[in-house]
Amino acid sequence: MKKNNTETGTPRELLTSLWRNMPLIRRMTKREVIGRYKGSIIGIAWSFFNPLLTLLVYTFVFSKIFQSRWPASTGNSTGDFAIMVFTGMIMHSFFSECLNKSPETLLNNKNYITKVVFPLEILPIINLGVAIFHLLISLIVAAVALAWLDHTPSLTLLFFPLVIIPLMLGTAGITWITTSLGVYIRDIGQIVVFLSSILLFLSPIFYPTSALPQKYQIWMSYNPLTYFIETSRGILINDAPPDLIQLIYVYAIAFLIFFAGYYWFQKTRKGFADVL
Template identity: 50%
Template structure:
C-alpha cells in the first residue's frame, strides 16, 4: 500500500465508499457500541438507563426546582417541560458526540493508517453510527415517557429520521474535516469540547426561539441546530408535520458541507502516515 496515493474526493466517491464498505461500517459500529459497555454488569442496558436517568433529572430540576414552563398553552404538567427540553438534548447530543470524537478518530487508529489497507474515510461513519444508536435509544425513552405521562403517541414520530438528515450530512462533513485537521493540529480536540458546550446554550435547547428578543432571533436561526431542534419537537412532541421546504434547503446545505468535508479529508489523508 502506498500511503501517499491520491484518493477520489468527489461526492460520488463519498456515497460509493459508504455503499462499498457498508458491512464493515456495520460491524465496526456494533463493536464500538458494545465496547463502551464491555466489562460492565448491565452491559448494553446502560444505553437505556442513562437517558432514563437524565430525563428524571431534567424533570425534577426544571419542573420542581425552577418550576419552568415552556408556554405551549393549555394544561402543561410538570414533565412537559422536561420532555420538550429532552428533544433538544437528543439533537445536540448527536451532533456533539460526532464533533467531539472527530479530532481523535485517526489518532486512535494509527495502525489502520500505517499497516493495513483500510478505507480511512469510513471512520467518521462509524462514529456517526454509534452516535445514532444512542440518539434513537434516547428517542425511544422520550416516546415511552410521553406515552406514560400524556398517553399520546403521534404517528409523526416516524418522520424523525427524515428531520435528522440535514444534521447527519452536516455532521459528517464537520467530522471528516476535524478528523483530518486533528492529525496535524492536536489542539483541535480541546477546542471542540468548548465549541459544543457553547453551542448547547446558543441553541433553543433550554428555551424556545420565541423567548428571545426579536433582534436576536435572526442570529439564532444561523445556528444549524435551531431548525433541526424546532422541527424535531414538532414531530416528536406536538404531533405536527415539519416544514418540508426548510428541511429541503437544509438537506442541500448539509450535502454541501458533507462534500466539502469529504474533499478535505481525501486531499489531506496522504500526509497522515508522515505525521503519525
C-alpha cells in the first residue's frame, strides 16, 4: 500500500502538495460552487443577488429606519453607513463560511479517507476556494455600491490583495485545525458556529474600533478580524493605505498559523480512519 508522502507536515511538503494538486483543487472547487446552486431557478446568479439584496436591506434599515451615521464620517449619502457595515460583513462572511464548514468537511467525505493516496489536506483548501469565490462576488457588489455613492477609486486599491492574502492564509491554517478536531470532537461544529456568531458583534462591523472606550479598544485588537475589517474599509472607502510595518507583522502571524495548522492536520490525520 502506497504511503502518502505529505504526512510529516513540513512547509516544503505543503507547498509541493498544493502545487501538485492545484488542478484537482480547481476542479473540485468549481464543482462545489456549481453544486451549491444546482436545482435553483437562477442557479449561480444567486451568488451575486444574495450580497446585493443584503446590501439593499442594510441600506434601507440603517439609513431609513435607524437613520444611522458612521462615526466621524463626512459623507452625506444615506448609503454611507450601509457600505461601511457591508464591507465589514464581507470579511466576516469569508472567515465564518470557512470556519463553519470545516468541522463537517471530513465527516461528509469519509470515502476519501479510505483512499490513502488522496490528499486530504486539500479539502479545507477547496472550502477556502469556494469562500474566495463568494468574496470576489461581494467585492463586485461593493464596487457597484461605491460607484453609486460617487466614490472615485484611487491607487490605494492596489494594496487590497496584499491585505486579503494573510486573511486567506490564516483562515486556511485555522480551518485545518478545526477540520481535524471535527473528526475527534463532534461538538466542535456547534462551538465554531457559536464563535462565528459572537465574532459578528465583537468585531468592528457595525461600529469602528475608535467608537469604543479606550480600555475596550485594546481588547478589540486581539480579535483576528479587526485588522482586516478596519484596513479593508480604509483601502476601499477612505483611500487610506495600510501601515506597512503592521502589514509585515500580520503576514508573519498568518504564515505561522498557516503552517502550524497544516502541521497539526498532518500529525492528527493518522487516526481519522479509526475514528470514522
